[in-house]
Amino acid sequence: MGSKHDFNALMTSIDRPMLVVTTSAGDSQAGCLVGFHSQCSIEPPRYAVWLSKANRTFRLAVLADAFALHFLSDGDQELAELFGGVTGDDHDKFACCRWHPGIDGVPLLDACATRVIARRVALHDDNGDHACLVLAPHETELPSEFAPLESSRLGDIDAGHPVGERPNPLGPDLPD
Numbered sequence: 001m002g003s004k005h006d007f008n009a010l011m012t013s014i015d016r017p018m019l020v021v022t023t024s025a026g027d028s029q030a031g032c033l034v035g036f037h038s039q040c041s042i043e044p045p046r047y048a049v050w051l052s053k054a055n056r057t058f059r060l061a062v063l064a065d066a067f068a069l070h071f072l073s074d075g076d077q078e079l080a081e082l083f084g085g086v087t088g089d090d091h092d093k094f095a096c097c098r099w100h101p102g103i104d105g106v107p108l109l110d111a112c113a114t115r116v117i118a119r120r121v122a123l124h125d126d127n128g129d130h131a132c133l134v135l136a137p138h139e140t141e142l143p144s145e146f147a148p149l150e151s152s153r154l155g156d157i158d159a160g161h162p163v164g165e166r167p168n169p170l171g172p173d174l175p176d
């Protein structure tokens with residue numbers, strides 16, 4: 001029988017490409033760094049990302065339909081630090097980077113051209129600390145050269161919201 005320690009050791013030994021998921025609801029934008037993500041169907045094409053319930057991005061995602069998955073390139077460490085180490089509950093990340101609105105106002109980060117713009121299909125919650133957002137790709141932008149930023153190249157980033165935190169699902173700053 002494997003222990004939880006062994007499970008954690010195995011999981012942290014696996015390199016993962018990093019992405020930034022962004023979304024918007026009402027006049028608000030949100031986005032965070034995500035390591036838990038994967039294609040989860042070929043036909044129809046589907047992509048899953050797991051969002052921490054502690055994150056502001058999760059609270060907006062509950063209300064949103066459109067999402068942008070920005071696949072970070074080696075060299076995007078600053079973007080990873082901004083979206084992984086800072087929470088939108090304390091700072092406006094979108095004032096610190098260049099972006100423009102896509103479908104439904106979803107923020108598209110100018111510095112990261114490799115992205116999938118997608119619409120929500122389902123949100124699965126099995127009572128863990130992350131919920132699974134299943135998305136249908138709407139548009140994919142793939143520059144000719146793409147070398148993903150792997151977790152092993154990230155350096156130390158303290159998450160803006162440790163997963164143990166679970167604020168009120170409808171915070172005061174979110175639209176009704």
Ligand SMILES: Cc1cc2nc3c(=O)[nH]c(=O)nc-3n(C[C@H](O)[C@H](O)[C@H](O)COP(=O)(O)O)c2cc1C
Pocket residue numbers: 030031032033034035036037050051052053054055056057058083084085086087088089130151154157158159160161162
């Ligand atoms: C290496 C790393 C991987 C992360 N992976 C995820 C993830 O898969 N899902 C998630 O919701 N948050 C993940 N986070 C945490 C969020 O990116 C982080 O808490 C962020 O600051 C939340 O911002 P927000 O509150 O504005 O949404 C990760 C953070 C780091 C440093």
